Amino acid sequence: MTRVQAGKIEELRKGFQGEIVLPGDGAYDEARRIWNAMIDKRPAVIARCAATADVVRAVSFARDHGLVLAVRGGGHNIAGSALCDDGLVVDLSRMKAAHVDPARRRATIEGGAILADLDAATQAHGLATPVGINSTTGIAGLTLGGGFGWLSRKYGMTVDNLEGAEVVTAAGQVVRASATDHPDLFWALQGGGGNFGVVTRFDFRLHPVGPNVLSGLIVYAGSEAKRVLQQYRDFVAKSPDELTVWTVLRQAPPLPFLPERVHGKEIVALALIYAGDPKQGEALIAPLRKFGTPVGEHVGVQPYAAWQQAFDPLLTPGARNYWKSHNFATLQDGLFDAIVTALGTLPSPQCEIFIGALGGATMRPAPTATAYSQRDARFVMNVHGRWDDPADDKRGIAWAREFFRASAPFATGGVYVNFLTADETDRVRAAYGPNYARLAQVKRTYDPGNLFRTNQNIEPA
Numbered sequence: 001m002t003r004v005q006a007g008k009i010e011e012l013r014k015g016f017q018g019e020i021v022l023p024g025d026g027a028y029d030e031a032r033r034i035w036n037a038m039i040d041k042r043p044a045v046i047a048r049c050a051a052t053a054d055v056v057r058a059v060s061f062a063r064d065h066g067l068v069l070a071v072r073g074g075g076h077n078i079a080g081s082a083l084c085d086d087g088l089v090v091d092l093s094r095m096k097a098a099h100v101d102p103a104r105r106r107a108t109i110e111g112g113a114i115l116a117d118l119d120a121a122t123q124a125h126g127l128a129t130p131v132g133i134n135s136t137t138g139i140a141g142l143t144l145g146g147g148f149g150w151l152s153r154k155y156g157m158t159v160d161n162l163e164g165a166e167v168v169t170a171a172g173q174v175v176r177a178s179a180t181d182h183p184d185l186f187w188a189l190q191g192g193g194g195n196f197g198v199v200t201r202f203d204f205r206l207h208p209v210g211p212n213v214l215s216g217l218i219v220y221a222g223s224e225a226k227r228v229l230q231q232y233r234d235f236v237a238k239s240p241d242e243l244t245v246w247t248v249l250r251q252a253p254p255l256p257f258l259p260e261r262v263h264g265k266e267i268v269a270l271a272l273i274y275a276g277d278p279k280q281g282e283a284l285i286a287p288l289r290k291f292g293t294p295v296g297e298h299v300g301v302q303p304y305a306a307w308q309q310a311f312d313p314l315l316t317p318g319a320r321n322y323w324k325s326h327n328f329a330t331l332q333d334g335l336f337d338a339i340v341t342a343l344g345t346l347p348s349p350q351c352e353i354f355i356g357a358l359g360g361a362t363m364r365p366a367p368t369a370t371a372y373s374q375r376d377a378r379f380v381m382n383v384h385g386r387w388d389d390p391a392d393d394k395r396g397i398a399w400a401r402e403f404f405r406a407s408a409p410f411a412t413g414g415v416y417v418n419f420l421t422a423d424e425t426d427r428v429r430a431a432y433g434p435n436y437a438r439l440a441q442v443k444r445t446y447d448p449g450n451l452f453r454t455n456q457n458i459e460p461a
C-alpha cells in the first residue's frame, strides 16, 4: 500500500464493527489462510466484517483508494480467489447468522456461513436445501457458482432454490435482488460468481429432508473398477431423482469398516443417499452390492446432517490441492479406460477422482434460465490432486493434467466454474457458456469498473 492509503486505515477503522487485520498483526497469518495451502497471498488489509454496514465501508474504501478487492466467504475456492496480494479482503467469515421460517419453508443466512451452519439451522426443522458435500465449504461461493450436492437430483442446483439476496454493489449501495427486485442482478447471481457485488444475505427455499436418511458407502477393489463403473452408468440412468450415487476412486483410507488388507490399496467407492422413505431406498440400492465382490460396506439410516459431513475428514484444510474438472453428458468406456490408468498411477494417498451424478432436477431448467448454464452436465468429474509436501507439486500436477487430457475426448467441453484452478483462465468463457454476453451486460450495470475481478472474471460489456 502507498503511505497515503496506510494513513487512511484509521478512517476505515472508525465505526467499523468487525476487525481490521494488517500485516504484522498477530491474527494476520491465520486470517490469510484458506483451504488450499498452495495459495500464499499477502493482502494489505483484511476487513473482517461483522455487519452489512462494514461491508459497505470496506467496499467503498477499496474502490475510493484504488485497491484490488477480494471477497472471502468460506475460503474454499481452489483458485484462491478469496484473497489478493497487496489489496483489501472483504472477509465475511464472521457473518454466519441463520434464520429459518419453518412454516414458509424459507431460510435466510449471512454471506460468511458455511454449509454446516445452514444444515444445522434447517435440519432442526427437518428441512434442507441442496448444497455441497463438504460441510466446511462456504455457502456464498458455492451458491454463486451454481452449487450441487446430494439433494440436487431431487431439488435442483443450489441456485434453483435461491429466492433472493442482499447485495452490496460496487457503488456501495445495498440492494435486494429477487425475481421481482433487480431481476437482472438476481439472474446473474444464480451462477455468475462473485462478479456483481458482495452478497451479505441469501434467502433459500427449503424442502422436507430426513432428518434421517439412508446413506453410506459400498466399496469395491480397484481391480474391479471398469466393471463397476459400467454397471454404475447403467444403474444411474434408471435411478429416480431421490436416489443419488457418486463414485470416488482413490487409495483406501484406514476406515474401520474396511479390512486392513485393503488400506492403502486402490478402491472404487459408491457413495449414496436416498432422499425419501429409507425402506423404499433399501430396495432400490440392492443392485449396487452386486456390481462385483464388495470389500466393505457402511450403509445405514443416519442423520442427513451427519452424511453431509461424512467426507470432511478426507477434505480437511491445510493440504496442497490442484484440481482439474470435466462435465460429461454420458460416461463412455474410453473414459473408464483413462480412469483405470489414472487410478493405477495415483501420485499420493490423498488424490482422488470424484464423479458426481447430477441429472434429474438439475437438467430441467433451460441453460439460459439462470446464469448457471451447464444443464447438460449429467456428471461432473473432479480430478482432485492433493498432497502435503511442496516437493510433490510437480508430480501431482502432472498426474492431474495428464488424466484431464486423456479424459477430454469424452467430455462436453463445459466446466463447473467453482472447480476451475488459478491457471484455467482460458476456460472461464466455457464455464459461463451461452450466458457470457448477458452476464457482461449485467456486469456493466452493477460493476462497470470491474471492482469485483478477483474471481472467474466477467468483463463489463
Ligand SMILES: Cc1cc2nc3c(=O)[nH]c(=O)nc-3n(C[C@H](O)[C@H](O)[C@H](O)COP(=O)(O)OP(=O)(O)OC[C@H]3O[C@@H](n4cnc5c(N)ncnc54)[C@H](O)[C@@H]3O)c2cc1C
Binding pocket: 035, 071, 072, 073, 074, 075, 076, 077, 078, 080, 081, 082, 083, 092, 111, 112, 131, 132, 133, 134, 136, 137, 138, 139, 140, 141, 142, 143, 144, 145, 146, 147, 148, 149, 193, 194, 195, 197, 198, 199, 200, 315, 418, 419, 454, 455, 456
Ligand atoms: C473440499 C471441497 C468440496 C467441495 N464440494 C463441492 C460440492 O459438493 N458442490 C459444489 O457445488 N461445490 C463444491 N466445492 C466447490 C465450491 O463450491 C467452491 O470452492 C466455492 O467457491 C466455495 O465457496 P467459498 O465461499 O467457500 O469460497 P471463497 O474462496 O471464500 O470464495 C470464492 C469466491 O466466491 C466469491 N464470494 C465468496 N463469498 C462471496 C460473497 N459473500 N459475496 C460475493 N462473492 C463472494 C468471490 O468471488 C470469491 O473469490 C467444493 C470445494 C472444496 C474445497
